[in-house]
Amino acid sequence: MLLFNVTVIIEEASATEWLAWMKETHIPQLMEKDCFVSHRFLKIVDSPNEGISYCVQFIAEDETKYQIFLDLHEQEFTAEMYIKYPNKLVTFSTLMEFVG
Numbered sequence: 001m002l003l004f005n006v007t008v009i010i011e012e013a014s015a016t017e018w019l020a021w022m023k024e025t026h027i028p029q030l031m032e033k034d035c036f037v038s039h040r041f042l043k044i045v046d047s048p049n050e051g052i053s054y055c056v057q058f059i060a061e062d063e064t065k066y067q068i069f070l071d072l073h074e075q076e077f078t079a080e081m082y083i084k085y086p087n088k089l090v091t092f093s094t095l096m097e098f099v100g
């Protein structure tokens with residue numbers, strides 16, 4: 001199993017609207033693509049960054065499912081966030097493997 005973590009740092013003024021959009025629209029649309037079996041949405045409480053930081057973690061059963069996400073969906077979903085919230089957020093992602 002793989003954990004795909006997306007960290008988002010968003011300006012405070014846009015955070016409430018962005019949070020609702022993520023919960024109601026963006027994450028459900030991504031989960032419909034059948035690349036991930038579950039997700040978690042977390043707020044980082046001790047972030048040293050300006051703005052508010054969140055992590056969205058998606059669990060893929062295997063590398064094949066994750067690769068399908070990368071090949072077919074990642075660019076679209078990332079671009080959608082930057083188009084909807086231009087100059088209001090930054091993101092970075094990390095792929096992790098469960099070891100125990």
